[in-house]
Amino acid sequence: MTERANNFPPLPKFTRLRPCFYQNFEEEIPDEHRTLVRRIYHLWLFYCLTLAVNVVACLAWWIGGGNGVNFGFSILWLVLFSPCGYVCWFRPAYKAFRSDSSFNFMNFFFVCGIQFVLSVIQAIGISGWGACGWLAAVSFFSTAVAVAIIMLFPAVMFTVSAVATALALFRVHRWYRGAGGSFQKAQQEWNSGTWKAPPSNEPQYSNFAGPTLPQYPTVPSYPSGGQWP
Secondary structure, eight states, X not given: OOOOOOOBSOOOTTSSXXXXXXXXXXXXXXXXXXXXXXXXXXXXXXXXXXXHHHHHHHHHHHHTTOOHHHHHHHHHHHHHHHHHHIIIIIHHHHHHHHHTOHHHHHHHHHHHHHHHHHHHHHHHTOTTSSOOOHHHHHHGGGTOHHHXXXXXXXXXXXHHHHHHHHHHHHXXXXXXXXXXXXXXXXXXXXXXXXXXXXOOOTHXXXXXXXXXXXXXXXXXXXXXXXXXX
């Protein structure tokens, strides 16, 4: 089988940077889990969009008379949490459903739980933390109404992100427990090292029961004397 080339993130061919991951929902994710994994992927995209909108809102907050520290932190959160979200909680979910890995399921539950708490804090909007949440937006109505309305957009989006993250955790955990998963299985994968083994396609070939070729002798028999019929 040919080696698969990485295809994510999609980068222009004229750059020297190359994709770091291989991602193919149709090829690697079973049919019954494909919709759920896609929704988790869309949740990650939505959170990245929320962070980008938050940068614009923090800039408007700064222009309207707010603290410039919030704008600086908002850029940091966008640059930091966008790739970390993909690597730390979406990618474990992808690998967990791809290879039925209990270790990656546990990794997803832990990191995505932290992501949920982070989204709640950002939705609250504590001043000086680089997030335009509800407290920051509502309190700024007395200063600049237009800016406060702009700040409401990331507040709503952070709230939706927190709710969607909680729903994703609940759905994945319910399926995992129903399928017989446990922390003990994750420990066994860690101790045996199977959690880092690449997915194998051998089972789909090992059960091949098609017609076999006829058996021929190893050395063919030719007529003697060099005469051919």
